[in-house]
Amino acid sequence: MATAVIDVPRFDPRGESLLDDPYATFAQYREADPVHWGHPSMRNLDGSWYVFRYEDNAEVLNNTAAFANDPATVGREAAIPEPFRPMQSIFQRWLGGRDGMDHRQLRLVLGKAFTPRRIGELRPRIDAITEKLIADAVARGDGGFDIVRDLAFQLPMAIVGDALGVKEADWHHFLHWSEDMSTAIEKTSDPEAGAAGGHAMQNMVDYFTDLVARRRAEPVDDLLTAMITEADDQGKPMSERDVIAIATELGFAGHETVTAAIGKSIVGMMADRARWIELGTLADAGLDKAIDELLRWTCPVQRQRWRWVTNDVELGGKQLERGQAVVSILAAANRDPAHFPDPDRIDFHRTGGRHMTFGLGNHFCLGHQLARYELRCALGSLARQFPDMQLAADPDEIPWKRDFGKPAPMALPVRF
Helix, strand or coil, X not given: CXXXXXXXXXXXXXXXHHHHCHHXXXXXHHHHCCEEEECCCCCCCCCEEEECCHHHHHHHHHCCCCEECCHHHHCCHHHCCHHHXXXXXXXXXXXXXXXXXXXXXXXXXXXXHCCHHHHHHHHHHHHHHHHHHHHHHHHCCCCEEEHHHHHHCHHHXXXXXXXXXXXXXXXXXXXXXXXXHHHHHHCCCCHHHHHHHHHHHHHHHHHHHHHXXXXXXXXXXXXXXXXXXXXXXXXCCCCHHHHHHHHHHHHHHHHHHHHHHHHHHHHXXXXXXXXXXXHCCCCHHHHHHHHHHHHHHHCCCCCCCCEEECCCEEECCEEECCCCEEEECHHHHHXXXXXXXXXXXXXXXXXXXXXXXXXCHHHCCCCHHHHHHHHHHHHHHXXXXXXCCXXXXXXXHCCECCCCCCCCECCCEEEC
16 A cells, blocks of 8 residues: 555544535645545445545546446455445445446437437526425415425425426325435444435335336336336437436435535525625526535535445545545535635626536536526525625534534525
């Protein structure tokens, strides 16, 4: 193992400081040891590489030949802890777990389902849902509401529900299943978390297996039916197993990230009220640019799932060996001052620099347009209607998810 002498302790991906202020910790490692051999991301490993600089993260995300997503690509299946294996068979079939031609073929098929036309057709629905959710919250007449409960969760879940055929009465199941799956991903070696995550994953698989059967019998114009149609095409470019796996991925990630981005954006702008006031004045391209900056600043998914070194390679002056795990710290890349001057400040007029919130390269998030519009609609509408909105609780009293990879407010009361 080739490592350099450094003046920082081994990075702990579950260090308590990451729940309080991860950016101070990220900055420390980005400066002192940007490609760092830290504590293992999974118990069965000797350690893992953590990447903190923008340029090094770009190399990891873009170079799919050198950094694979599937541990089987480098013969490291055994590195996956036993408690996580109930989730692994489906988790690895998500787009983020695919490599090579397998990934390219599936992404091509999904691209036909995630067409600009289909996303454009959703916009009026997103507008209507947003305005109704806000109006309903205001109508309760208590001079405020909970951003997370009343808007940030319900909006993306409604859109995911429309796309996949999930009924509103079942949303609470997806909330609990997603929480259990997220905990299992975060705590891959924890038997209790693994069992709960595996149970949640199986429940979601069963739900979509039944729904796929019903869509075959009675097709409708939604994303799930579009995926089934692709699966049934001559040549079968997408198996039913893949349809169900991708549906679980969308059911899990399609609402969590947007919910977190809305909540974290509000927290940031309530601490910088000039930006909140400014946001309410923006429209069209100016509003799009502001939302892009908020996506950079919030980075709902702080780090990606592990990747695996396919052959010995140099990265940032360090020698990485085949079979070692590499974790891309997206949030650290998004706050790299070499790429984003004064990175901790929200700046709606920032020029240059492409953030990594949706990844880079072949695995760039297919749902980014939908997520952007949901965020634009929710935050833009709130800022226009309630320029005097304030937090109804001390910032230190806001409850946050104890999730090292996806920290976010669990409740966010505001008054206006």
